[in-house]
Amino acid sequence: MTLAAESKLTFPKGFGWGAATAAYQVEGGWNADGKGPSVWDIFSHQEGKIVNDENGDLACNSYYFWEKDLKCIKELGLTYYRFSLSWARLLPNGTTCNINRKGIDYYNKLINDLLSNQVTPVVTLNHFDLPQALEDMGGWASEEIVNIFDEYSAFCFRTFGDRVKFWITINEPYVYADLGYEVGIHAPGLKQPGTLLYQVGHNMLKAHAKAWHTYNNLFRQLQKGFVSLALNSDWAEPYDPSSPQDVSSCEHYMSFSLGWFANPVFKDGDYPSVMKSQIKDRSEKQGMAVSRLPEFTAEEKKMIKGTADFFALNYYTSRKVQHSEKPLDVQSFHTDKEAEGIVDPSWPISGVSWLAVVPWGLRKLLNYIKITYNNPIIYITENGFAEKDPPSLEDDRRCDFYKGTLLEILKAIHEDKADIRGYFAWSLLDNFEWSYGYSIRFGLYHVDFKNPELPRTVYKSGKQYAKIISHNGFIYAKE
Template sequence: MFPRDFAWGAATSAYQIEGGWQADGKGPSIWDTFCHEKGRVYADQNADMACDSYKLWEKDLECVKQLGLTHYRLSLSWARLLPDGTTQHVNDRGVQYYNKVINDLLACDVSPMVTLYHFDLPQTLQDQGGWKSPGIATLFDNYAKFCFQTFGDRVKLWITINEPYVCAKLGYEDGIHAPGLKEKGISAYVVGHNMLRAHAMAWHSYNCLYRAKQKGAVSLAINSDWFEPLNPGCREDIAATERALAFALGWFAWPVFVTGDYPGIMRSAIDAESKKLGYNGASRLPCFSKDDPAILGTADFFALNYYTSRKVKPGGGCKQVLAMSSDRDLEEVIDPSWPICGVSWLAVGPHGLRNLLKYIKDTFRNPAVYITENGFCQVGPVHIEDVQRCEFYKSTILEVDRAIQEDGVDVRGYFAWSLMDNFEWADGFSVRFGLFHVDFSDAALRRTVYRSGKEYAKIISKHKTGKWKCQQLAKKQHS
């Protein structure tokens, strides 16, 4: 029942799979720096080699072909293409690598979806202030224009920035992602603001300079859990749920799809907390300037990363320090009926994806939606016969089908996270999301398909077969 041109994909990111961290002129990124500091990552692991996809791309391509994907989402390493982060120094070997990846995909009738930024800022730009600096938006726009010019004749789906919420909160509020800063209640909002400015500049550049000829589409990937009131009849729980959605999904979706500014619920909560704690500066949530590019309308589709759900109640408001947690003032509760998948934060709730899709349709003017990440992990002993993950994909894709057929959501594609086991940020290699197992103890880094990969391939094959039958029927009717 999926649309005929539905995108069946899997996703990866450059830092998590490529390795070759110093190969052929690549510059260091903030994740290279972060991982090389002791105590930052599980067992002090790093992605210096990861899946070695910089050398073993052909093996990855075989995985893509084995699944029968119609689309493959990858990211470009900014530091591999522009080692110092600027177009003053272009690394031709990096350009050659990504040209080969894109060309090989197209030769196999697989469409690339390309992410410009997936967490790995060039370290040279971090040394100049990174995402906290207003000037980063122009630097990102220059990088984006370079990529549009270099690869845009073949790439028709672009993501500017992946999960700005995660970059801002985990990197600048919690300090558990690169660059590892804990500047609570301040820097995350600045970083998110500059990411939105950078995204908007890049979208306008594409729209003005490249769209007419390249005919592609550009968005940013927004991650969000699904939130629902712990007690649906409690006004306080409902209000806390609205705050949760505003601080997660709304932070980046509201400016782009609704008003061109942040959700009023978010700003009022932050400003009220500042007043309560005696913070007398300007609003900690920045305001967009008339000199900034227009934010509203800078997405050609809604790119959604979804993993888990939470029930919500008020937090009590007892913390007396500036922090995002105090601003949100809520408590997230996991329903005991939702199974925990590997890591403590990932409670499996396929129903939440359908609910979130319906919420996006109703709140953000019924956009075309690509589910750009969704997955299920293993921790501990690896099970190639991953029955739980098989059931997860079947039930999740069924919920997506219901969102399309029953709720009328315009879902255009689904990308599983991830094509293969990889470096899962601060969790290192301890967490496995792949449709293919990667044996990191093997010098050849052998890829082996999980049972879930085979099941996902069957789902894709059935869809393609149904599409073919519909095409043949249409031909007969026409004749």
């Protein structure tokens, strides 16, 4: 193999190798040491909401078994670890009127242990688990949340920012709003189609932007860190490339998912034009005086534009998209976009029906982000493959998935010149997968949930990932 060929199988020097988790999915200790309830504590305790009526009360018990997690992190050779703070563990009622010292101690230990092992912490402020006390006040649907989130963010920057240099404000606002407030299968389980999720997304964007400015104005000079929000997106291909309607629907699909939050932050402070016109048009035809999509003021647009220091991307799958027009009496987010995403039958399916394996879609999405959003620094903050429970430790399909995905990222770096600085596998551990409970497994480490000690055992994919990390790519010494 030539030197040029070898270089294309190697990641840039200093490339960040990570894995990710989220507080509610791994911590357990749901009511331990002064923690308040989150919306997921309340939601998952309701009958019929989660597969097998499971919940995250115990999960991986990382609140007590952090040392086991740290051992996994070290065995993999990770250089980055992404985790989220439980807002309700730090501030039981969601505000700084009540600060839980034991919550601070727990996260201080995580951060300090990571740094002492040369692992960079990447901290998410809110990964779906809003304190229930705030939800009772209106939650993300209330504009009051903008200032409350800013206060919480400032508390975290002040408490942990001397050591944390990478912050993510909100994880997947698109998924958060859609599944929590439109479809209702995630906490808080509200269903107000075509209205509430737009208000929620509006408030999330303003909350994120305000927190970014707080960091920029009060903490950046001393702490020298970086702040973004994690955006989830599929890649969209026209179902019929020769159909102008399907091609146009692809634009709608991308605008209503990635563009909904990326355009305001990375472009011009406002929603994509196609999203605004589409929702306004359908709103008017439904007899409404104003669009169901709220408008930003000129001052708010200025505040939101440019509020990200890197592009944090969560990618799992792709879709073939075709035009889909529904009657006006059907009011919803999904009918507003007039685009339906379909799984190509030729694509392999993972252990969960929505996750079709399309590694090349990630490369196309990375290139799209590079072109559309002015070549930002990109961190792939989630990407993974689900297996059904019970899984095999010899998870060959997941091994193939990671290898194929990382090779596509290498092409995006070397051939497309996308500025990709790091990759985070989802997830470090098998965990509580939201509405799926424990019925699907995403971990690099198997967790035996039937054993009180919750032992972690590395999957074959975890061993492969560790090998790729140790060589910073696919050039292996003879062994």
